[in-house]
Amino acid sequence: MRLGVDEIGVTELMGVTEHARALATTGAALLLDSLDRETGLLAPLAPGEASPAVEGVLGEIAAWARTAMGKAAPPALWRSLARNPHYLEATWRKDVALMAPGALAARDKRRVALGVAMATRARYMIEYHTAVLRRAGDTDRDLLEILGVVDHYTTLNTLSEAMQIESDIRPPA
Amino acid sequence: MTTIRMVDPAAVSGKVREIFEAVLRRERTVFGASSVSNIWRCMGHSAALVEANWNRSRALMQRGDFTPLQRELIATAVSIANACHY
Numbered sequence: 001m002r003l004g005v006d007e008i009g010v011t012e013l014m015g016v017t018e019h020a021r022a023l024a025t026t027g028a029a030l031l032l033d034s035l036d037r038e039t040g041l042l043a044p045l046a047p048g049e050a051s052p053a054v055e056g057v058l059g060e061i062a063a064w065a066r067t068a069m070g071k072a073a074p075p076a077l078w079r080s081l082a083r084n085p086h087y088l089e090a091t092w093r094k095d096v097a098l099m100a101p102g103a104l105a106a107r108d109k110r111r112v113a114l115g116v117a118m119a120t121r122a123r124y125m126i127e128y129h130t131a132v133l134r135r136a137g138d139t140d141r142d143l144l145e146i147l148g149v150v151d152h153y154t155t156l157n158t159l160s161e162a163m164q165i166e167s168d169i170r171p172p173a
Numbered sequence: 174m175t176t177i178r179m180v181d182p183a184a185v186s187g188k189v190r191e192i193f194e195a196v197l198r199r200e201r202t203v204f205g206a207s208s209v210s211n212i213w214r215c216m217g218h219s220a221a222l223v224e225a226n227w228n229r230s231r232a233l234m235q236r237g238d239f240t241p242l243q244r245e246l247i248a249t250a251v252s253i254a255n256a257c258h259y
Contacts, residue, residue: 004242017250108243115247119254141238148233149244153251155226156212161255164176165211 009103013112019098020113020129023077024122026091030080035127037076044079054085057092069131077124107136111146118150180217182209188220192227203241 005013031041038044050058061074069075081088099109114129130143159165182193193209200206216223234244 005246013246013249014253017253020250021254104246108246111243112246112250116250116254119251145233145237145239145244146247148237149247150251152229152233153248154255155229157252157255159215159226160212162176163215165215168211 005103012098012102012104012109015098016104016109016112017116019094020116020125021120023095023113024117024120024125026081027077027124027128028122030077030124032076032080032124035071035075035124035131040076040080042080042083044076045082046079047073050082051085054082054088057085057089058082061092068135069128070135071131075128077128107133107138110136111138111142114143115146115150118147119154177215177218179211179214182214182217185217189217189223192223193217196227199235 029041031039033040045054045058058074058078061078065071065074073079078088078092081091099106099113101109104112110129110132114126114133117125117129130138133143180189182190182197185193193213196213197206197209200210213223213227216226234248237244
């Protein structure tokens with residue numbers, strides 16, 4: 001908060017964090033282990049297979065993936081969720097709403113999401129968020145800076161959990 | 174409940190004292206702390222641990238191309254994802 005983020009910014013950060021953590025679980029649970037490999041727990045929906053309702057959402061995702069990731073087709077994550085149109089639509093709408101620029105910039109939100117994927121060792125989502133960030137211009141040096149923060153806070157979190165340290169830091173009144 | 178006794182910043186000397194002073198200067202600037210935070214005090218029993226982690230903190234949190242806010246956003250998200258209360 002002292003860095004100038006108000007309650008709206010903090011709430012956005014929480015939203016991105018919980019969403020990124022949920023997606024990390026989803027990607028891993030679907031046994032999607034690489035952005036460029038199509039094999040997983042379910043068969044991702046093929047282009048001709050979509051019902052009209054799903055086609056609209058997948059079309060939006062395809063347009064986004066072309067611009068934001070440089071990918072020709074929607075990632076397998078979304079095409080796997082597409083086996084349940086409600087699941088797909090609710091999750092995609094949430095993604096769009098939470099990752100859009102607000103009090104926090106879209107790129108910073110994406111860096112947060114990558115940090116969460118790294119912290120939870122979610123291979124597929126690490127590749128996914130990295131593809132978006134590289135497309136936006138992030139370099140190896142930037143990615144390593146994100147990993148550095150993840151790494152250092154894994155250290156501090158481990159120490160504080162292991163030693164059951166009580167918080168002595170209070171938000172400003 | 175903390176599992177070990179917190180080191181009293183007034184009772185340390187040498188390298189740990191030197192680092193605690195630097196930590197407090199930093200924490201005063203970053204979040205208005207008036208004494209060294211518990212996370213550093215718990216490390217104070219081992220000068221090697223304090224020094225190694227302080228060097229990493231400086232290397233990873235105080236240097237680089239990102240703004241302090243950008244780094245802190247990621248740090249907070251990682252702590253939440255790790256379910257770390259502190």
